[in-house]
Amino acid sequence: MAFTTWNPSDKNSYMSLSGGNLIATAGVVASYVRGIDAKAWGKYYIEYTSTSSQNTSNKFGFARADSPFTGVPSGTACFVETGSAAYYPWPSGSQVGGPSIGSITGSEVLCLAIDLTNQLLWGRIGAAGNWNGNATYNPATGVGGFSFAAASLGHGVNSYPFLTMTLSGNSITANFGASGFTGAVPSGFTSGWDDSGPGPPPSVGGPMVSIIM
Numbered sequence: 001m002a003f004t005t006w007n008p009s010d011k012n013s014y015m016s017l018s019g020g021n022l023i024a025t026a027g028v029v030a031s032y033v034r035g036i037d038a039k040a041w042g043k044y045y046i047e048y049t050s051t052s053s054q055n056t057s058n059k060f061g062f063a064r065a066d067s068p069f070t071g072v073p074s075g076t077a078c079f080v081e082t083g084s085a086a087y088y089p090w091p092s093g094s095q096v097g098g099p100s101i102g103s104i105t106g107s108e109v110l111c112l113a114i115d116l117t118n119q120l121l122w123g124r125i126g127a128a129g130n131w132n133g134n135a136t137y138n139p140a141t142g143v144g145g146f147s148f149a150a151a152s153l154g155h156g157v158n159s160y161p162f163l164t165m166t167l168s169g170n171s172i173t174a175n176f177g178a179s180g181f182t183g184a185v186p187s188g189f190t191s192g193w194d195d196s197g198p199g200p201p202p203s204v205g206g207p208m209v210s211i212i213m
Helices: none
Strands: 006-011 016-018 023-025 031-035 043-050 059-063 077-081 109-115 120-125 160-165 171-175
Touching (some): 006 016, 006 160, 077 160
Antiparallel strands (some): 006 031, 031 160, 043 171, 059 077
């Protein structure tokens, strides 16, 4: 099984890619890149490793194919912001804050557990960090996830890994599953983000669901 990477054909000119298109480095202004492979259903665990502090406006998450590289991606993207570590589902063009998980200040790992079926997101800094900043929250049990249901993402809508960085020289390495993870994959979550396609709906025989490309 192969795993996704950043897409060299789906980024703006300020973002540089290296390391088999897994290392993203920001240029002089806002730099954006999207992953190659989409998921519409399922639960996925991925990690990002930073080698330096991250600008407070840097965001890591997922977005639709039509989410813009400029302006406000209204209703089409959801991020963890690495300075305040707030969550932004952008449902109506406004930033929507969420639980804080702390800041990336050095060589640290940002872990994301993404439930596209139920439209919930968990983040933590470090393998031993608290999911969404609370020791009682747990992706394996579905407790404490941040809902992005207000945005048109997941639950039948194709979503891609998506990254924005705003400070020149900021760099981060994505692990979409091709290497061993630092943290434990939550029970019920797929280890990584593979290239097998959007994934099946959670049940068979229900109403037809359209996939938005």
